[in-house]
Amino acid sequence: MELVIAIVIGVLTSCGVLLVLRAHTFAVVLGLTLLSYAVNLFIFASGGLTAGKGAVLGQTDIYADPLPQALVLTAIVIGFAMTAFLVILAIRARAELGNDHVDGDSGSRQHPDKESRL
Amino acid sequence: MLNQIVLVAMLVIGFALLLNLWALLRGPSMPDRLLALDTMYINSIALLLCYGIYSVSNLHFEAALLVAMLGFVSTVAVCKFMLRGDIIE
Amino acid sequence: MSLLEWSIAILVMAGALFVLLGSFALIKLPDFYTRLHGPTKATTLGLGSLVLASMLFFNFVQQQLSLQQFLIALFLFISAPVTAYMLIKVALHQKLVPMLNTRHQDLMKQRDNLAKGNDLPTVEKLADSD
């Protein structure tokens, strides 16, 4: 099980990193989202894996470590706030700079963006 | 015994999820994929219900309810997006 | 296993199989419009069985009052038609081509006209054109 989780975390990280290194804001946003899934799972894993019941008293004898869960919750909320901010920032950048390139300029390699005139 | 049967049921649903993924990847159109995603939400609810029986715990009920509610909202939102572009207009 | 447990087992298996069936339909059926029928129906019944099984299990096997599951079914029964309605609206909007022997395909084209409140020639006439 641990191996499976580790592989999942690895795959998520890889995909996230690859997208984070793209040139368009949208790809980067999705990359960061994937990366934050990986990170959340990673934090979650820091308490060890427990199958069965949650850290709710009275339901079972063996409890999962509740602290990483709380940390992940905080991380999810903060990640949500940050993603929201980033999405709007990307919109603003697109509106102001005319394209959705992460550097705000289409660069020499980029083909003209069809919608940028809209 | 009941446990075993529920486990088998879960595997069946798991298989259904894999089929959904297949449909999702295959498409070919966006509504097809969205339909696959929506089915995936519903199958997840099924899985959660079975898992509740399997682990003799109704801690997962809220999760199932939330999947239902939120799956609905996000499917609708994507549809609205494809129809109108602006989902909040 | 008691009768109760057997009935639960059957409901669970039936539910799971209905779920599988819905998903299978998604793969097997030829166009979007037909695919839409598979999951929206089979999953409702599949989930219905599972909800029932779950309620039986908790209320009678576990002897604890548990009616929440009913809410899931209720919610799905309210939301599934809307989802299907929205999806098919998208499909019509995107003018997805239905399978070859679909009848009254021209209704798809007339939809825009009707949507604005204009009248069609007659329904019968349409049927003839098929």
Place this chain on the structure above:
Amino acid sequence: MRLLNTLLPTPARSLLLFVVWLLLNNSIAPIHLLVAALLALVIPQLTVSFRDPQPPIRRWGLAVRYIARVLIDIVLANLQVIQLVLGPNKNLRPGFVLVPLSMTEALPLTILAGTVSLTPGTVSAEILPYQLDATSSAPKYLLLHVLDLQNEAELVASIKQRYEQPLKEIFQC
């Protein structure tokens, strides 16, 4: 009576909330009854403005019968669909159908469309014409997609008779 109206602007909604709260909590303990009653009063008040006026349910008995009928239809429908799904695709005779409507109220229409979608081999696709603004004309047609369209007129008639008619009676519209 006016007081009751002010307190319970939407009795059906309040009842639903009351029941759902108890369902959620799996309990009919006094505390939950109390809270359920409280919420059944408060939440409709909070959301009253988020509700376009709809005709109230006039015939409760009919409503219950309607629900029962639909449930049975759903089970039967699914059994039919199994056949269609598992059989060869070439046997399918899908088609679009336009059902002329004789009611215009939004809520009954929605229930009708929902019912049609939930029952055998039919999916509501559109309610035509669209309600774009206050000047739009009232809904006239329900566009359906049918998985196995054998007899169109029979289908239209059955929908109108099995579902539309009872709904008109329930809502008296």
Place this chain on the structure above:
Amino acid sequence: MSTLLWIVVLPLLASLFATTARHWQRSKLAFAVAAFPALALLLLLPCGPAIFSGEVLRFQAQWLPLIGLNVSLHLDGLSFLFSLLILCIGLLVILYARYYLSAQDSMARFYAFLMLFMFAMLGVVLSGNLLQMWFFWELTSISSFLLISFWSSQSDARKGARMALTVTAAGGLALLAGIVLLGQITGSYELTVVLSKTEQLQQHAAYPVVLLLVLLGAFTKSAQFPFHFWLPNAMAAPTPVSAYLHSATMVKAGIFLLARLYPLLSGTDLWFLTVTLTGLATLLVGAYFALFQHDIKALLAYSTISHLGLIVLLLGLDTDLAAVAAIFHLINHAIFKASLFMTAGIIDHETGSRDMRKINGLWKYMPVTATLAMVASASMAGVPLLNGFLSKEMFFTQTLHQEILGSLSWLIPLLATVAAIFAVAYSARFIHDVFFNGEPIGLTHTPHEPPRYMRVPMEILVAFCVLVGVFPQWFIGDLLTQASAAVLGTEVPEYSLALWHGLNIPLLMSVLAMAGGIVLYINRKHLFLFQAGFTEQAAIYRFDQLLQRFEQGCRRVTARVDNGSYQRFAGVMLLLVLLFSGAPLLELSSLKGNRPALETDPLLMAGAAILCIAAIATVLTIRQRLLSLVMISVVGLMVSLAFVRFSAPDLALTQLSVEVVTVVLLMLGLYFLPHKSVKQSSPGHLVRDLTLATAMGVVIGSLAFAMLTNQTDTIAGYFLQNAKTGGGGTNVVNVILVDFRGFDTLGEITVLGIAALGIFKMLTGIPRFMAGADGEGRRWALDPHPLLLAVVSQALLPLALLVSVYIFFRGHNMPGGGFVAGLITAVAMILQYVAQGVDWVKPRLKVEYSTLIALGILCAAGTGVASWLFDKPFLTSWFDYFELPLIGTIELASAMVFDLGVYLTVVGSTLLILANLGKVTTRYRPMHKEQL
């Protein structure tokens, strides 16, 4: 001895005074300003007897003992001599400047800078602490920068000032390093202590470094070759500044430093060689180039360089009296050069030019000035009966008695004579070319004698030239002895200041220099022709060019390193992450630790497979953006299911609810972004990124595995034990969130609230544009609010609120809580927006979202503050059970109020974001009528 303090501080007060006296009448201002240094002089002079008796006066106060910087003043012969020069010449310059500056120049500003400089200079010479000396040393650089750039509208002045500042400050930095190193070696910065550690220092391995650093400081300040070039360019300064700074004081600071540290640093071969050779080179270079200058001030500047070289050379000689000769020449040079600069100023003032090719025959127009100038330049040339002669003869004598260059030591007297020949030649040129040599060319008005009092300073200085030249012992004998004693640190050897020492080699050298100089000047044409062959640019342009080239180089480097590409930044950062986290893994013998692993089941495998495939599909479909979004939703769903599977229902709920809001947001984003993107990365980039991404995945995955199998005991047990008894809830995760670590949650909701505010900020005034069609070019559908959706969403709202309430209240004991409840409410509201639009919702929802956020935060923080009432720390929770008739036991807990804060903030934030984003376009949708 606070007298010392006053001596230093008075010029500073003068400077401050001058800044406030901008509107004073000029003469009054000059007198008022002069009063301060005059007073300082009056305070200094009474110290004379004590100094002449060999005493050292001190003033000390603690200031910054941690770095060894204290207020420490130290008056001995050397500093007395220098203070005297600084104050006396300073007073003369004040008087001179009164007439020199024109009416447009701000005299107050000039005096303020000048007095600041005087303060700095006095500080340098009176410092008893090396760091403090450096403090004043740098102040001299700054104040000289201000003085040189006094006429800041002239490009030359600005450039010259910057050049002087750059060179001297560079030296200053070297000096600082030298001083700190010195301090670290000797353990103190106090002069008296440091000077007593000669042996310790000279045996230390770092001695050469210290010496070189200190010499760098001294040489740059004293314009020694090869740092001499700044001095001629500093001539852009008003002439009083040149007279003061560039002859008498600032350039002498370097020499003062050498003299001050003479006992400590000298005596080694390294000292002799470096100092001597630098001095010699400077002497020659200065003397040679002086001859070719056409600008009077430039001639004087090069001459100054040459004389400074001479003094430095003397300090580098290993003979007994060289240091004495150095001090003597230093005094003499200050006197005659100051007066010469004043002459130059008068000529400039009267003729409007300083070009010797234009200025001729001034003798006729200003005989008195001419006479004075001639005497002074004769002194510069080393003509007998004048002070310059005496010290130059001493210099010649000392060059003969050294053995620095071993068998080549004879070169030094020879080269000294050559330099003296040039000195005579340029002095001759100064006299002949300016005062005789025909008529002036192209002057606008007839020159005449300067105002009476403008000449007084010159007269005094020239008088000193003569008096010292004729009665040396009587005039400065004692002063010289005491100053020399201070330099040498020991008894001064016997010497005589007589005019006539008999017929000897030095006299011969003098005669040779005189004759040679005259001959050279007469035959100067050939030499000028030869020199004209070198068409060299002025130093200032070369220096400027050098700086510009340096600047361009810097720009290139900066542009290359910081090319503004996010992709590179992110790549570098991720690469670092990879290296730092990967390197320890290489050392790890085995990833697997000793923690027992859970078994794998096929369902989990299926889930993992779906998750991974969906993640990869997200990447592959990234250019069809909506599809990519659908794929990532699958990932989110699977992650939520994983949380359920691994006993984290709270996480699953939160993840799910966040997920849907995120999807909605991303879709709103997609509407404004292009729906498809063009391919951007070249294959090379892609391979590089793929490699990095794969490596990152491998490393992070391995770390995860290593972490999972190497678990340790955590503090979790405490939470499990105390959640119910101490926190009053059975859902430990929730109790951690609202109680054990409630502070985190407070921060977290704050983040959410701030994000919403920030987003609101971004959305106000955003440039609007509308996409008229989707990615495939299809026009948008007609139906904005499908009927079914509208009706159902209206019906769902109360139900969703009910569920929110339910989730909220059960949170403490079961999975749920304020955050999830808030998101459910928000999602229900979003559904209303989606189904019925902003125009429908807005009038029905009369809540200011930012107020909700504020109330939420206040509610949560208020719960925390309330615990102060019970004298408990912030956020201390309270809960109790109450028995109510008929109803049963109910629990009330402060955590609920806290959670209510969370709820309010979440609702407020989410809606503030989404509603405003919706509002952006609603009024700008041009579609309806066009399509209808």
Place this chain on the structure above:
Amino acid sequence: MQHAVIFPILLPLLTAALLLLPPLQASLTKRRWLSGLGLFLLLLSALFGLWQSGAGVQTFYLLGNWPAPFGIVLLQDKVSALFVLLSTVLACCCWLYSVAGEDERGAYFQPLLQFLLMGIHGAFLTADLFNLFVFFEVLLISSYGLLLHGGGKGRTKAALHYVLLNLLGSAVFLLALALLYAMLGSLNMQDMAQRISQLGPQQALIVKAAAGLLLVVFGLKAAILPLHFWLPAAYANASPAVAAMFAVMTKVGVYCVLRVFGSLFASNAGELAGFGQDLLWFAGLATMVLAAIGVIAAQNLKKLVAYLVLVSVGSLIAVLSLGSTAAIAAMLYYSLHSTLMAGALFLLADLIAAQRGTVQDRLVSGRPLQQAWLLGVLFFIAALAVVGMPPLSGFVAKIWLLQAATESQHRIALWSVLLLCSLMVLIAVSRAGSTLFWRVNQQQVSGNRAQPVQWSAVVLLLACSPLLVVFGNPVMQFCLEAAMQLQLLPNVRATGGL
């Protein structure tokens, strides 16, 4: 007053929340006054905290009354009190500057400023690693909002990079946190420090990976080479009061290196002791050099100042990595000086730019300044201070930094780099000054006169420099004691706290 420890976090939070309430949100004047009042109270509490910490005790504040290491603990010692005061003083001046009208140029300026302060102070005061993360996010998200204040393409672009890189940074931080929690089983820094010595070799290596990740995170916040990319654009584009406030942000990164690495990888950490020192040493030196090159290369004043901030970061990090008490003390003093001066320069750059017409703060000849005398004097003072010339605080800092290197190889490297950079800064600043104030063309003066509140904000900041020299001894003593206190690891379980 036992709760005073938490005031620096709570006061800005409550002020910000109140600012959002309708009665205050409607009135600009009321908002300004409330924000100012909040800052005034904050200043009082910061001073009180400094006074309290001056007695030499470390005050632990056990949030929620849960014992350490289970609950979150705040730690007020000399270092944190000093930094809190520093950022408060800076914030007061920024507020003063902003009320001249900058706060009207976009929504929510005052609340965001308060939130930023909350985040900064939280980061300074917390003794819990995850809580540190949370406060990082608070300060980051507020800084995003503030960076965009006033709008414009440049800001949007700079903000995009800044946000993206910091989001990556946050992800890395979380990875590190998870690894540390898994290996050490605690989040309380002191507790972790104690547990770190008991690690097995296998686990120590994993912790090492986490430490490396933390290094990247803090390096990003502090803008250490090669993680500095975001800084010049962000700082140069931010609106003046924001840029000035940002001057303290890199110090948060430096502070965290000091605090977290100082306590986690202290001498008792076994093979992890002193982790990262070498890396930081070289990175610090390299940052200085590159930043100095950037200072020379800068073509406008704001960019120049942004690179100056980077120079100071490099110096701080290099000296910090020396690890000795004296080095840390010197570093503390230097960070006071450099933060305040950078803040002053950012404000000044704006005042200058406003009077130079279209050329703004670009280093080309432009029209004469309207208030050339006032601004010139202020610029001259600021320049002296940043260049490290007497008589302002820069030279004291420089001497102390130099003295911090006592080993000869450190001396050679640090001294040559530090002095070389000083020289380059001098060249650049003198060029900038002479261009801005002296290379004027004959156009008429125009533009906005600096308002009294604006220049008094600059004056207040600049006045700190001579004060740091005149009262240098007590300040330096305090820094030294703070450094000594930092290196004494308290036993968290034994400390009762409140």
